[in-house]
Structures are given as C-alpha cells and as structure tokens.
Amino acid sequence: MTTMKTIPVGDCVWEIPASEKPGMLVPARIYASEALLARMDEGVFEQVTNVACLPGIVRAALCMPDGHWGYGFPIGGVAAFRADTGVISPGGIGFDINCGMRVLKTNLTEAEVRPRLTELVDALFVSVPSGVGSTGFVRLSADALREVMRDGARWCVQHGYGWPEDLEATEGGGCLPGADPEQVSERAIARGREQLGTLGSGNHYLEIQVVPPGGIHDPKVARAFGIEQPGQVLVMLHCGSRGFGHQIGTDYLRKFDQVMRGYGITVRDRELACAPFRSPEGQAYFGAMTAAANAAFANRQVITHRVREVCGRVFGKDPRDLGLEVIYDVCHNTAKLEHHTVDGESLQLVVHRKGATRSFGPGAPDVPARYREVGQPVIIGGSMETGSALLVGTAHAMKETFGSTAHGAGRTMSRAQAKRQVWGETLIEQMAARGIVVRAASKSGVAEEAGFAYKNLDEVVDAVHRLDISRKVVSLTPIGNIKG
Amino acid sequence: MGRHEFVEGIAVADCAVEIVGDDLDDLFATAAMALAEIMVDPRTIRQIIERRVELTAPSLDLLLFDWLSELIYLKDAEQLVFASVSARVSPGPPCRLTARLVGGPIDRETTALRADPKAVTFHQFALEPRDRGWRARVVIDI
Numbered sequence: 312m313t314t315m316k317t318i319p320v321g322d323c324v325w326e327i328p329a330s331e332k333p334g335m336l337v338p339a340r341i342y343a344s345e346a347l348l349a350r351m352d353e354g355v356f357e358q359v360t361n362v363a364c365l366p367g368i369v370r371a372a373l374c375m376p377d378g379h380w381g382y383g384f385p386i387g388g389v390a391a392f393r394a395d396t397g398v399i400s401p402g403g404i405g406f407d408i409n410c411g412m413r414v415l416k417t418n419l420t421e422a423e424v425r426p427r428l429t430e431l432v433d434a435l436f437v438s439v440p441s442g443v444g445s446t447g448f449v450r451l452s453a454d455a456l457r458e459v460m461r462d463g464a465r466w467c468v469q470h471g472y473g474w475p476e477d478l479e480a481t482e483g484g485g486c487l488p489g490a491d492p493e494q495v496s497e498r499a500i501a502r503g504r505e506q507l508g509t510l511g512s513g514n515h516y517l518e519i520q521v522v523p524p525g526g527i528h529d530p531k532v533a534r535a536f537g538i539e540q541p542g543q544v545l546v547m548l549h550c551g552s553r554g555f556g557h558q559i560g561t562d563y564l565r566k567f568d569q570v571m572r573g574y575g576i577t578v579r580d581r582e583l584a585c586a587p588f589r590s591p592e593g594q595a596y597f598g599a600m601t602a603a604a605n606a607a608f609a610n611r612q613v614i615t616h617r618v619r620e621v622c623g624r625v626f627g628k629d630p631r632d633l634g635l636e637v638i639y640d641v642c643h644n645t646a647k648l649e650h651h652t653v654d655g656e657s658l659q660l661v662v663h664r665k666g667a668t669r670s671f672g673p674g675a676p677d678v679p680a681r682y683r684e685v686g687q688p689v690i691i692g693g694s695m696e697t698g699s700a701l702l703v704g705t706a707h708a709m710k711e712t713f714g715s716t717a718h719g720a721g722r723t724m725s726r727a728q729a730k731r732q733v734w735g736e737t738l739i740e741q742m743a744a745r746g747i748v749v750r751a752a753s754k755s756g757v758a759e760e761a762g763f764a765y766k767n768l769d770e771v772v773d774a775v776h777r778l779d780i781s782r783k784v785v786s787l788t789p790i791g792n793i794k795g
Numbered sequence: 796m797g798r799h800e801f802v803e804g805i806a807v808a809d810c811a812v813e814i815v816g817d818d819l820d821d822l823f824a825t826a827a828m829a830l831a832e833i834m835v836d837p838r839t840i841r842q843i844i845e846r847r848v849e850l851t852a853p854s855l856d857l858l859l860f861d862w863l864s865e866l867i868y869l870k871d872a873e874q875l876v877f878a879s880v881s882a883r884v885s886p887g888p889p890c891r892l893t894a895r896l897v898g899g900p901i902d903r904e905t906t907a908l909r910a911d912p913k914a915v916t917f918h919q920f921a922l923e924p925r926d927r928g929w930r931a932r933v934v935i936d937i
Contacts, residue, residue, distance in 0.1 A: 442911065443910065723807065
C-alpha cells in the first residue's frame with residue numbers, strides 16, 4: 312500500500328492526482344478492488360506516477376488489477392502517448408517484446424486425455440525446448456530471420472508450420488505493420504536465430520488445461536470461442552520473442568539513455584529512458600520492436616505446430632481431427648499505434664501495454680471477423696497451480712483503458728521467498744497428487760512459480776469483470792504443465 | 796574479496812542483486828559470478844572454454860551494464876556460461892574492461908539450470924564508491 316493520496320473515483324477505480332508528485336502531467340489511475348489495492352506494493356504507486364510524468368501522455372497513466380512492481384512501468388501498466396508529440400519507451404514494453412498468450416481448443420475430453428497425460432506432457436517437454444540455453448528445431452539464417460521479422464506468423468504458415476486460419480486468430484493477423492529489420496542489430500540476430508520454437512523460463516509455460524465443472528460463465532461467448540462444455544481440453548502457451556527481443560530492448564534502452572538528454576527529456580527512473588516517437592531514434596526502435604513482436608508471433612506459431620505434431624502422435628489422429636484450432640493469440644508487452652477518442656477528439660496514440668492485454672470490444676475493426684459480434688478473446692494466464700481464464704473484450708474498455716485489461720494473476724512474492732517456502736521437487740509431487748503432471752527444465756524455477764507467489768486469479772478476474780474492461784467467459788484448470 | 800547478495804522487495808518478478816568489491820576489478824568479476832549463479836549452479840558448468848572480452852564505455856556504470864549484457868548475450872548466442880572470471884577495469888575516459896572468462900556450454904544433461912535472464916535493467920541501477928571499494932545494485936529481468 313502507499314502513502315500517496317489515492318482517491319476512489321468509481322467502483323474499483325482509484326486516482327492519484329497529478330498534484331501528488333512534481334512533474335506529473337496527468338493523474339494516475341489504478342483499477343483494483345479495495346482488497347487488491349491494499350495489497351499492491353509501494354513500487355506500483357511510485358512507478359505509475361513516474362509514467363504520468365512522461366511527455367505526451369494523455370488522460371492518465373493506468374495500472375490494471377494484476378499490477379505489481381516491475382522496472383520502468385509497473386507490470387500491468389498502460390499508457391498512451393500522442394504519436395505527434397509524445398514518446399516511446401522500451402521500459403513501457405519490457406525486454407520480452409510481445410510476450411503473450413495463445414490458447415488452442417481441442418475436441419478431446421479430460422477422460423480421453425488422462426490415460427495418456429504423462430506420455431503427452433513428456434513428449435511436449437521434448438518437442439518444445441525450455442529453460443536457459445535451449446535452442447529450437449527451426450534454425451534460421453540471418454536472411455530467413457529478417458523474413459520472420461517482416462512476416463511474423465505468416466512466415467511460419469508459408470513454411471508449413473501452421474494452418475492459414477491460425478493467422479486470423481492471432482492479434483494483428485500475427486504480423487504487425489512497421490517492422491524494420493534494418494534497425495535490428497547483428498547481436499539481436501545472433502541471439503535469436505536458434506531460439507524459434509522455445510519457451511524460455513521464468514513464468515513462461517505450456518499447459519494442458521481443462522474446463523472445470525461450472526467453469527463456463529458465458530455460454531454464448533464460450534461457444535463463439537469453440538468451447539462447448541466442462542471437461543473439454545485446451546492447450547495454452549505463454550512466451551515471447553526470446554533473446555532476439557531481449558537484445559533489441561537492451562540495445563535501445565542503452566541508446567535512449569544517451570540520446571534523451573538531447574531532446575530535453577528527463578525521467579524519474581532511468582529505466583523509463585525514451586525518445587520522441589517521431590524522432591529518428593523513436594522510429595528506429597518502433598521498427599525494431601515491431602520486428603521482435605512479429606518474431607514472437609512466429610515463436611508461438613512454431614510451438615503450436617509442435618503441439619499439433621505431438622498430439623497427433625500421442626492420440627494417433629490427424630491434428631485436424633483432434634480439433635486443435637487456435638482460439639486466439641494476444642500480446643501483453645507491446646506498443647501499438649491505435650486511434651482512440653480523448654476528450655472528444657480522435658487521436659493517433661502510441662499505446663504502451665506492459666503486462667496488460669488488449670481488450671477490444673464487439674464491432675472493433677481490429678477484432679477478427681469470427682469474433683466481431685462478441686468481442687476479442689482475452690487470455691489471462693494464472694499460476695501453474697491454480698488456473699487461467701478466458702474473457703472477452705468490451706466497448707467500455709475502449710472508453711476507460713484504451714481498450715486494455717489485465718494479463719495475469721500478478722506476482723506478490725519474490726522468487727527467493729517462494730523458494731524458501733517450498734522445494735521444486737516437493738511442489739511437483741504435491742501437484743502430481745492433485746492430478747497435475749509437471750515437467751520442468753529447472754526445479755528451482757518451479758518453486759519460484761508456486762501458486763502462493765501470485766494473487767488470487769479469481770480476485771483479478773472479478774475486478775476486471777466488475778470494471779467491465781473485460782468479461783468472464785471460461786475458467787480453466789491445469790492438468791499438465793511444461794516449464795522452463 | 797567481492798561478495799553479492801540477492802535483495803528482496805524490489806521488482807518481485809525479477810532478480811535484484813547487490814554486489815560489493817574491494818576495487819572495480821573485484822566488483823566486475825563478482826557481478827559476473829552473481830549473474831552465472833542466477834543462470835545455473837556454477838559447479839555444474841565445465842571449465843573447458845576460455846574467452847577474452849574487451850569493452851569500452853563512456854562511464855563506469857555503463858561499462859557494468861554492457862559487461863553483464865555481454866554475458867547474457869553469450870548465454871543465448873553461444874549457450875556459454877562462465878564460472879570463473881577475472882577482470883581488469885580502468886576508469887578512463889573512456890572506461891575500459893579487459894576480462895578473462897573460463898567456462899563452458901550449458902549441457903542439458905549435466906548442468907543444473909536455474910533462470911534465463913533476459914536483460915540488465917536500469918531500474919535502481921547504481922555503481923558507487925564506498926568507504927573501501929565499490930558497491931553496485933543491479934536488477935536483472937528474469
């Protein structure tokens with residue numbers, strides 16, 4: 312909690328006035344229930360008010376209900392800057408550019424999967440490399456990686472790593488415009504060319520999930536997403552642009568740290584280093600960052616291909632007969648050029664979402680045609696123990712949060728503290744006893760991701776539902792988990 | 796002798812580390828060891844490859860940023876982790892680092908894997924002299 316003045320301005324909406332910290336250009340707004348707000352760490356308040364000081368910010372600096380102390384922006388941070396006079400900041404996107412979620416449906420039931428669950432998880436653990444130092448099965452030349460930067464998931468489909476309809480079920484069609492490979496360093500290429508199709512570590516995962524009894528909250532929208540009944544099995548993955556994106560973030564953070572003084576910009580946290588969006592440096596970063604976003608779509612697409620191969624082998628069926636279709640793929644670490652109405656004026660904005668998910672509502676042109684009537688699917692990944700959720704975007708989110716909502720449960724405990732409370736091996740045994748099969752490259756990494764290290768996902772989902780910045784559709788429970 | 800300590804209560808999803816060194820050489824070498832310890836159990840890395848790294852930067856803190864970023868780069872580009880490091884730092888300008896690294900590849904059969912660092916952040920990043928020696932604080936994105 313904080314000593315800053317935090318004024319309730321609506322149900323689950325708290326405002327820190329611009330007078331609270333010198334340099335704030337707009338207020339900060341935190342979206343949370345009273346209970347979630349009370350447990351937010353001091354870093355959230357400090358960081359969201361630092362963001363409110365950045366040039367060109369409009370309306371307010373926002374933090375979603377899963378917010379926690381990050382670097383630069385808080386995790387859960389959303390901020391929109393005027394494209395003509397505002398800035399772009401790598402610290403508002405994160406090093407893991409286009410870290411995101413993808414979920415696939417199947418027509419399998421838990422009863423059909425359980426007898427082969429261990430075999431399935433073991434095979435996925437082999438086919439989808441995870442953990443520090445892992446390399447993928449797709450080895451790219453530098454030229455091929457440049458094609459991936461431009462074409463994203465489309466490159467994968469063209470090369471046999473996916474189905475054409477996967478693209479429509481991916482934010483931005485799996486290929487964001489504006490990628491500029493010329494702005495990407497050779498070091499980023501060297502870091503990224505062997506990592507396509509890898510999960511990484513930390514909180515990244517590949518999960519087999521099931522719709523629990525009573526888990527369908529909105530049957531009409533669930534049906535639009537291809538989810539028919541409790542017991543249905545889904546596959547969810549959480550990962551990003553790997554070392555390729557991490558290096559681009561590093562390169563431009565280092566560059567902006569040096570150039571922003573020349574633009575007369577000072578920041579309250581050096582991690583918020585930024586440049587005017589329309590400056591040569593700002594445009595170069597936007598081009599490189601978009602290239603990394605496209606590489607992340609490609610990464611999740613290649614993993615999807617591997618999941619289909621493995622499931623086809625384990626269940627002895629063609630993946631199409633298993634109904635392994637992508638429901639949706641969403642980014643939660645990006646900056647995108649979007650149009651929003653601010654004080655009655657339609658503005659082109661650079662919307663930064665760091666640990667926040669786009670949540671466009673029914674009728675929005677960027678929502679795939681198949682979902683346009685109901686709104687964009689929103690995927691909120693919970694802890695490896697407790698489950699995840701599918702929600703749907705709303706029209707209200709467009710007005711309230713630049714079309715944004717939460718991205719996960721939100722961490723409450725440090726990694727070291729979690730490891731002191733449980734051994735990785737013990738947690739794996741406990742989860743096995745509860746019917747969740749875990750395979751992990753790092754046992755200590757499993758302990759760091761224990762359920763108790765996170766907020767209660769239901770509290771976060773209830774908050775965004777109450778706020779009407781996304782609405783509950785389906786709850787999901789893990790039965791198999793692959794971790795880095 | 797340098798030492799490091801992982802600090803809690805800062806950027807809870809990431810890894811904050813405080814490093815102290817008798818001098819700059821000691822601090823830079825100790826920081827490299829702390830980073831290796833985040834990635835793997837250093838005792839499970841074979842010491843079969845030797846590398847030399849030379850870097851220059853306009854300031855000492857940027858030299859530290861570049862040094863740790865270089866080690867993260869080598870982890871991804873060549874799957875190498877170095878468990879033994881000696882460093883020589885001259886304050887410049889420009890500030891200059893010459894380091895000798897000994898380590899080996901991450902072997903998925905024999906290396907005890909830990910976390911996969913993404914990057915060095917500037918959040919609460921500091922390098923400063925103390926009464927005797929130097930102190931640094933670095934938050935690593937995990």
